[in-house]
Amino acid sequence: MRAPLRSRPGPGAGHHQVLFFIAECVPFAIALVVLTIELTPAHVVYTGPLLVATPALAAVTMGPKGTLAALGVAVVVSVITATHNDAWGGQQVYTNLVALFLVGAASVVTSRAVQTRRESELNQVRRIAAAAQEVLLRPVPARLGPVRAASMYLAAETGAQIGGDLYDAVQTRYGVRMIVGDVRGKGLPAVRAAAVVLGAFREAVHYEDDLVEVISHCGEALRRDAALAGAGAAGDDAFREAFVTAVVAQIQEDATVELINRGHPPPLVIGEGSARCLTPAVPLPPLGLEEFIGGPPGRLESYPFAPGDRLLLHTDGVIEARDGDNTFFDLARAMEAMRGRTRQAFLEDLRDALLEHTKGSLADDVALIVVDRVDRSDPVRGR
Template sequence: MRAPLRSPPGAGGRHQVFFALAEWVPFAIALLVLVIELTPAHVVYTGPLLVATPALAAVTMGPKGTLAAAGVAVGVSATTATYNHAWGGQQVYTNLLALSLVTVASFTTSRAARTRRENELNQIRRIATAAQDVLLRPVPARLGPLRAASMYLAAESGAQIGGDLYDAVQTRYGVRMIVGDVRGKGLPAVRSAAVVLGAFREAVHYEDDLVEVMNHCGEALRRDAVMAGRGGVGGEVDRLEGFVTAVVAQIPDSHDVEVINRGHPPPLLLRDGTVRSLMPTAPLPPLGLEEFISGPPERPDTYPFAPGDRLLLHTDGVIEARDREKTFFDLPEAMATMCDHTRQAFLEGLRQALLRHTQGILADDVAIILVDRLEDETTPGRR
């Protein structure tokens, strides 16, 4: 399940203000000409100013705005010619002819540019959809003794992929899952997410130790940072960018779940209507900040995961979503409220609850994996 949302307020605010002001420039010029021509200052030659209005409108307002600016310019020209008794003079007709030619040229150019931009945007969207199918593919509905579902919500307007990542794979060691969040935005974040996911998808099939799976992801991120020029002395990742919070979980045939958490929000376990946060026994830094790891070697934390239990892995875009009063979204409460929902119904209900809480505006991307353990091989439990 994927659903892009619009950008939060303030994103590109300065650019939006600039273009909003630029759209008024042609009409401001027409008003200036009208003031000049209706006052003693009409001795100033204003013809070139009116001729420029459709050309300026074509830059920021498109074909319809070009015609609107041209219509205003013609109206001003006719009004001033009447007021100054200038009809019959060569200057008035020359100005109108020039205005007509510039309008036709500006309209044609603006329409062609808009068509080209729409074609380019459609192509980019097709590429983004193909990239999403590879990078953020939905998890399989059935994974051994589990039933699973996933959801991704992009905060960026028109975006379908971002800095959040997730995957779930059935292996000979059990079902292995990852959910992560790249610090940063844009293409560098997408690249880091692709690197971590690629390393995870490779390591889960041959590394029997879950810790080594996580280490494989961290090493791949470090190598990519060095190749991208973000590495510092000794090849360490720049601490100000490029690190990834992640949680990796493994569900073997036994009724347990093993979790390694690298600076990520802990998974939530729902059992009999009660939600429990699977907090790590020892905090660990995100991927890319391995120099801060000290003490004994990492070991996965193990928690009971019995038939009928539900496990939720998520990014901080859920729990850090705020309403107008800056109140955080209560994910455990929402999870407990919808404890009897099927997975798809739960994800749809969660999506709607987030939209209501944030008035349709997410400040960060959201990635979720939802997993139910079946009662047994013959009793499917929640469907």
């Protein structure tokens, strides 16, 4: 599932917010300038057209309420300045007020229409993003052979449904196979790379008996698409340079889990004792950087995973999350503290602990798969 998240703005959002705030202040700044001119000896300057422009400018960046507020401020300033300068006897004051009301009414109607259109477009984008997530990052099945599983995705960027993290879990004739990965970079190039790797994984897991070949297919698919991007526009530079850290796991009937890790944070297992980090004996580079593999493309490494044990596959958005003192989130300790919870409750509590640690502002996306090994004879336990 994709969990709700108080997330941070995306890259450059702070700069855009400042510019937007400045734009919103312009109509009121104009009214202040007019008021200053009219209440000083500089009132010989004709300021009427400036006030007429304020609601029109407000309609560009503010909704109907903001436009009405700008119109109200302009009317008040007009009345104050006309009274202060004894100008009520002249036709110009009334002409300015009529123009102000006409422009103001048109601006309110326009701002309302613009707001309605923007809301409609935003809702459409959200529906498309939700549909894309269902295809790209679908929740893992709750029951997969000898294991029970659950997943969660937290997008760090405001408004995002999906990003550069990826996961999946599939029941195959070779056992339960899972992948968790993280694309270098952000935005649409990262989503594209994630889609390429997931597509290759979902195809290869069903016909490749060797898990090393499965992850090799993912790397080859990424390189092929990078080559296609190289023949395209310059805008594809970010994708051509993308690489993906990933860990692929295989769980069969015996009490072990087999892993091949391509530069990804190692999974954790917890049973009766403390959480164990399944660190690979031979580090391998991420997908897309196969030229740095000096020998064979890697080998499976096997770790104990007995009934009652819990396996957690995650991305570096968890272990690299920091608090105000720049202290990293202690995932192993959090996992131990949540021992005994159902899978969904574990993920929700882990999400809450992560948000509490970071004060609700993640610096990177988070993808999680939690897997419990159970006996085949056991009924489905929890959610």
